[in-house]
Amino acid sequence: xxxxxxxxxxxxxxxxxxxxxxxxxxxxxxxxxxxxxxxxxxxxxxxxxxxxxxxxxxxxxxxxxxxxxxxxxxxxxxxxxxxxxxxxxxxxxxxxxxxxxxxxxxxxxxxxxxxxxxxxxxxxxxxxxxxxxxxxxxxxxxxxxxxxxxxxxxxxxxxxxxxxxxxxxxxxxxxxxxxxxxxxxxxxxxxxxxxxxxxxxxxxxxxxxxxxxxxxxxxxxxxxxxxxxxxxxxxxxxxxxxxxxxxxxxxxxxxxxxxxxxxxxxxxxxxxxx
Amino acid sequence: xxxxxxxxxxxxxxxxxxxxxxxxxxxxxxxxxxxxxxxxxxxxxxxxxxxxxxxxxxxxxxxxxxxxxxxxxxxxxxxxxxxxxxxxxxxxxxxxxxxxxxxxxxxxxxxxxxxxxxxxxxxxxxxxxxxxxxxxxxxxxxxxxxxxxxxxxxxxxxxxxxxxxxxxxxxxxxxxxxxxxxxxxxxxxxxxxxxxxxxxxxxxxxxxxxxxxxxxxxxxxxxxxxxxxxxxxxxxxxxxxxxxxxxxxxxxxxxxxxxxxxxxxxxxxxxxxxxxxxxxxxxxxxxxxxxxxxxxxxxxxxxxxxxxxxxxxxxxxxxxxxxxxxxxxxxxxxxxxxxxxxxxxxxxxxxxxxxxxxxxxxxxxxxxxxxxxxxxxxxxxxxxxxxxxxxxxxxxxxxxxxxxxxxxxxxxxxxxxxxxxxxx
Numbered sequence: 001x002x003x004x005x006x007x008x009x010x011x012x013x014x015x016x017x018x019x020x021x022x023x024x025x026x027x028x029x030x031x032x033x034x035x036x037x038x039x040x041x042x043x044x045x046x047x048x049x050x051x052x053x054x055x056x057x058x059x060x061x062x063x064x065x066x067x068x069x070x071x072x073x074x075x076x077x078x079x080x081x082x083x084x085x086x087x088x089x090x091x092x093x094x095x096x097x098x099x100x101x102x103x104x105x106x107x108x109x110x111x112x113x114x115x116x117x118x119x120x121x122x123x124x125x126x127x128x129x130x131x132x133x134x135x136x137x138x139x140x141x142x143x144x145x146x147x148x149x150x151x152x153x154x155x156x157x158x159x160x161x162x163x164x165x166x167x168x169x170x171x172x173x174x175x176x177x178x179x180x181x182x183x184x185x186x187x188x189x190x191x192x193x194x195x196x197x198x199x200x201x202x203x204x205x206x207x208x209x210x211x212x213x214x215x216x217x218x219x220x221x222x223x224x225x226x227x228x229x230x231x232x233x234x235x236x237x238x239x240x241x242x243x244x245x246x247x248x249x250x251x252x253x254x255x256x257x258x259x260x261x262x263x264x265x266x267x268x269x270x271x272x273x274x
Numbered sequence: 275x276x277x278x279x280x281x282x283x284x285x286x287x288x289x290x291x292x293x294x295x296x297x298x299x300x301x302x303x304x305x306x307x308x309x310x311x312x313x314x315x316x317x318x319x320x321x322x323x324x325x326x327x328x329x330x331x332x333x334x335x336x337x338x339x340x341x342x343x344x345x346x347x348x349x350x351x352x353x354x355x356x357x358x359x360x361x362x363x364x365x366x367x368x369x370x371x372x373x374x375x376x377x378x379x380x381x382x383x384x385x386x387x388x389x390x391x392x393x394x395x396x397x398x399x400x401x402x403x404x405x406x407x408x409x410x411x412x413x414x415x416x417x418x419x420x421x422x423x424x425x426x427x428x429x430x431x432x433x434x435x436x437x438x439x440x441x442x443x444x445x446x447x448x449x450x451x452x453x454x455x456x457x458x459x460x461x462x463x464x465x466x467x468x469x470x471x472x473x474x475x476x477x478x479x480x481x482x483x484x485x486x487x488x489x490x491x492x493x494x495x496x497x498x499x500x501x502x503x504x505x506x507x508x509x510x511x512x513x514x515x516x517x518x519x520x521x522x523x524x525x526x527x528x529x530x531x532x533x534x535x536x537x538x539x540x541x542x543x544x545x546x547x548x549x550x551x552x553x554x555x556x557x558x559x560x561x562x563x564x565x566x567x568x569x570x571x572x573x574x575x576x577x578x579x580x581x582x583x584x585x586x587x588x589x590x591x592x593x594x595x596x597x598x599x600x601x602x603x604x605x606x607x608x609x610x611x612x613x614x615x616x617x618x619x620x621x622x623x624x625x626x627x628x629x630x631x632x633x634x635x636x637x638x639x640x641x642x643x644x645x646x647x648x649x650x651x652x653x654x655x656x657x658x659x660x661x662x663x664x665x666x667x668x669x670x671x672x673x674x675x676x677x678x679x680x681x682x683x684x685x686x687x688x689x690x691x692x693x694x695x696x697x698x
Contacts, residue, residue: 057452057583058569060464061299067451079581109297110568114582136297136568140287161301163471168303186301187469 002130003155005102006178009048010213010234019230019269021046022215023262024106024239026053026069028078029246032086034254036098038246039090041255043097045262050098051133051237054083054107061135063190065240068247080111084127091128104131104157104178112137112145121148131155131178139175146175157181162202166209173210179235180206180214191240192219195228203232226268234272238265281535283605288485288572291608293601296484298464298571305471310486312391317493322386329382330497333415334372336379338498340505340666341365345632346645354652360662361652362510365635365669366502366530375638375671376498376526377408377479383494385412388475395419395474399463401428401456401522402593402640403435404671405479410444420444423462427454428592434675453586456522456596460570480523481600484571488528488600495529502666503533510664516651518543519668520643521614522558522594524603526670531612541613543651544603545643547589548616558587559616560599561607569598575607590619590683591639593671621646623683624690626673638671639680645669 013020023042027035039050055070055078062070083105090098105124112120112134124132132154134142139158149156158176160169161183173180182203184196196202199216206214215235220226222241229236245257283290296306316322330336343363351358368376381398388396396418400406406422413420422439426448429436439446452458460482467476481488481495499517506514517534519527521544534540549557557563560575567576569584577585577597587597606612617625625645630636637645644667655663673680684691 058457058461060461060570061468063465071451074583081581108568110576110578110584111582113567113573114578114580135299136571138296138298138300138303141295141297159300161299161303163301163304165304172300183299183301186471188465 002125002153003178004153005130006049006155009102010179013048014234017272019233019272020048020215020235021262021266021269022049022051022235022237023047023242024051024053024237025242025246026055026066026073027083027086028055028073028076029069029243030072031076032078032082035086036090037255038258039098040096041259042262043101045259046266047101047262049102049104049235051104051106051239052083052087054080054105054111056108056111059108061188063188063240065191065243065247066189069243080107080115084123084129087127087129102130103128104133105129106133106135109134109137109142117142117144118148120145121152121154125152125154129154131157133157133159133181135159139171159183160206162186162196162198169206169209173206173212176212180210180212181237182206182214182216182233183218184216185219187218189218189240191221191244195219195225200232223264223268226265230269230272236265236269283602284485284489288489290601290605292566293574293604294485294488294572296571297568297573298484299468301468302471306484306486308391312387313486313490316387316390326383326386330379334378334382335370336497337501338367338370340502340509341367343633346629349628349632350648350652353649356652362662362664363648364506364514364664364666366498366666368498368526368668368670369635369637369641369672373404373408373411374674375404375408376495376529377405378411379497379529380479380491380494380525381405381408381412381477384475384477385416385418388418389416391475393473393475395470396477397421397423397463397466397474398477398479399423399456399459400479401459401595402591403428403432403439403675404593406444406446407435407438407442409477410439410442413444414442421466422446423449423459423466425449425453425455425459428456428459431592431679432675455587455592457584457587464570480525481528481602482523482570482572482598488572488602491525492528492532492602495525496532498526498529498668499531499533502530506664506666513537513540514664514666515655516541516543516665518545518644518647518651518665520545520594520640520670521561521599521603522547522596522640523598524600526668528600528602530668531606535611542606542611543647544612544614545647546614546616547591547594547622547643548618549588549590551618552616556588557616558589558594558596560597561603561614562616564597566604572601574601574604575599590622590679591643593638593640594643615647615650617643617646619683620687620690623680626676626680627690635669636673636677637669638673639676641668641670
């Protein structure tokens with residue numbers, strides 16, 4: 001299944017004129033059990049794709065909110081193995097809303113190398129993972145990982161930045177599959193007040209280079225952002241704004257707030273004009 | 275081991291064998307390419323090299339002496355049970371550079387490059403504060419904005435250097451994440467660079483980070499080895515038997531090693547910090563205890579858990595307190611061209627006191643690690659050499675910044691304080 005599940009999801013949304021809501025949470029924050037409930041809650045609230053962060057001690061691409069989430073998760077002993085087990089569990093429960101939803105892992109390359117670059121794609125797909133986002137692995141590196149990912153049907157989602165020059169853009173999209181993760185700002189993850197002014201222009205540039213769906217992340221944190229991006233791209237990725245709810249509230253309250261927030265985001269994504 | 279092969283690294287993609295590379299967010303890739311292009315251009319540019327040579331000479335005070343440490347040689351010979359007439363230890367006096375350490379060599383090179391790339395904002399990470407001071411210094415000299423990231427723990431340990439940086443007009447930003455030391459300061463500097471990449475140049479202080487940094491920093495530091503080699507030939511009449519240097523990230527070691535790599539008779543010894551001991555969790559011996567992994571943009575030996583989380587390093591020396599090491603060191607170790615040993619806090623402090631007492635030179639705690647390995651080295655070398663034994667130690671920095679900390683350490687270890695030693 002894996003990468004086809006992503007393709008089908010984007011195709012189905014396109015047919016409905018909708019933009020995908022991709023929600024990020026760090027696995028194991030505040031606990032793995034809670035992550036399972038959060039995934040189900042996010043799906044119930046309107047998430048179309050789940051992005052699960054595998055915590056890493058030195059997350060270079062993340063701002064303070066997700067850094068702190070990773071620390072909380074590491075403190076309770078979360079490992080890559082445990083995150084893969086969690087995905088297996090989510091897939092196993094056929095009654096769960098989460099059993100069929102595309103799941104993408106965000107993880108740093110040392111986590112993969114430590115697990116074994118050759119072994120990782122097969123293990124991820126066996127657990128039910130559909131794609132991976134590796135923020136510190138440019139296409140020049142990780143040859144074995146990409147080879148095994150292709151063989152196992154695991155999508156390696158390319159990241160494109162506002163600084164990406166045209167020639168490099170071609171290489172990036174040619175190497176990638178699933179969808180394109182457009183990092184909409186110069187900087188690290190974290191909620192921001194406004195969207196980048198060059199967003200529309202850059203999305204148009206990417207669209208000319210690839211037919212893959214484009215999802216916009218980094219700084220996307222409000223329902224207004226969803227409405228604006230929904231007119232331009234096939235997906236939005238919201239992370240820090242959700243992680244902040246998890247940080248600020250506790251127990252049942254988290255689930256209620258998260259579900260409501262996901263619903264508000266998704267509401268803005270139902271009238272796609274592209 | 276094939277010498278020409280060991281010399282021609284990294285390859286075009288920035289790899290030293292299986293090590294090195296570029297593992298950074300996509301946003302930075304164009305900046306790394308721009309840097310590489312400029313570096314390749316200016317390293318062959320006569321005007322650039324002349325300007326750099328001018329500042330190294332007139333501003334930093336190069337060449338630094340290669341000093342025959344006669345009384346140290348006698349003391350070490352005694353400790354090692356060797357013939358003291360046969361042992362000659364030379365100190366490459368990088369501590370005599372402007373700002374008190376070798377770090378200025380690289381900071382000058384990179385700031386001249388930044389000026390040519392029209393980047394007016396400079397960022398840096400610092401551990402002991404030596405690289406931060408060197409960067410703040412060159413920024414003051416050339417009128418550039420300077421932000422230095424420093425772990426909150428290191429800020430406590432190195433208050434003097436923090437004040438120096440501020441005096442030089444730099445903004446010192448404390449980093450509270452992780453172990454609050456060099457590793458975390460480097461993360462924060464990289465995050466700043468991702469955010470401000472258009473107008474900012476990141477002056478990495480060691481032979482770490484993504485390509486082209488490990489090669490570029492090495493080349494800027496290789497002036498140490500070029501001078502030392504020439505001075506040794508002139509003063510001793512032959513090449514040394516050993517070249518010894520401490521290794522945290524490893525820039526002073528790469529700098530002095532590199533010109534000696536083709537001289538296969540010269541043994542290259544890197545000394546890591548084993549902190550409170552290799553058997554404890556509190557050490558910084560990445561090459562000795564780590565395994566290959568990715569930290570701060572390149573693949574090298576890294577102290578990490580089974581699950582690939584970066585371990586917190588520990589050393590009494592803030593400059594060695596780092597869980598990674600430059601990828602070229604990993605390569606030199608793997609090819610066998612260099613050998614790496616580790617010494618504890620206690621051994622380093624002993625060497626710190628010894629050099630102060632017998633030569634009137636207070637070494638940095640970092641450099642003290644290189645000195646601490648000498649008795650062991652001489653002992654093992656004693657039987658294999660008939661001629662005199664010539665050792666060059668890279669005295670990478672001076673110890674003024676460390677005296678307070680050593681005084682505190684010695685208070686807890688009265689057995690280390692020799693009669694007559696007025697420390698503490």
